[in-house]
Amino acid sequence: MPDYELLELILMLAIPRRDVKPLAKQLIERFGGYAGVLSADVESLRNFKGLGETAVAAIKAVQASALVLARTQAHDKPVLSNWRAVESYLQGAMAGLAREQFRLLFLDRQNRLLADEVLSDGTVDHTPVYPREVVRRALGNNATAIILVHNHPSGDVKPSQQDIVMTKELVAACSKLGIQIHDHIIVGKTGQASMRDLGLL
DSSP: HHHHHHHHHHHHHOOOOOOHHHHHHHHHHHHHHHHHHHHSOOHHHHHHHOOOOOHHHHHHHHHHHHHHHHHHHHHHSSSGGHHHHHHHOOOOHHHSSSEEEEEEEETTTTEEEEEEEEEEEOOOOOOOOOHHHHHHHHHHHHHSSEEEEEOOOOOSOOHHHHHHHHHHHHHHHTTTHHHEEEEEEEEOOOOOOEEETTTOO
């Protein structure tokens, strides 16, 4: 089923007795796809001509449901052996954000997900991260390992020099307390980059 038809089904429930196919196609074009529409921020959706509060609520309810499902699947097995489910969850949660967000996945000794927390929200191209706060949260969750995650609203998943420096600082701070950083994932609109796979970690 094409993306616009899935979105059309949602809009039909929220906007009865109206042909919503053109609106669905316009939304797909504006936000870059079905996932982009679901993860768009509420204000952007409210400002889109043709969408009322009921339609916006319906779109965000579907996104919330999808994230609950993806998070549940990501929790089912050790993270490193269930990476596809984790990738899907991160893409759904972060790909459409208009500002940078820094997220931490805390793992136990068996690499099971203990907690998933947003550390900070920033601007369109920067979000502050403080090693002391990362360590504090890791200890608070009894984590022995962490996966760092942040998004690039520009869509380019290539790590910046600032990303590389900050990651090295976090690795140094955490290693002193026996906490391992498995990876730093950068989420873009259509994909992800692993700093470990790139040889930067």
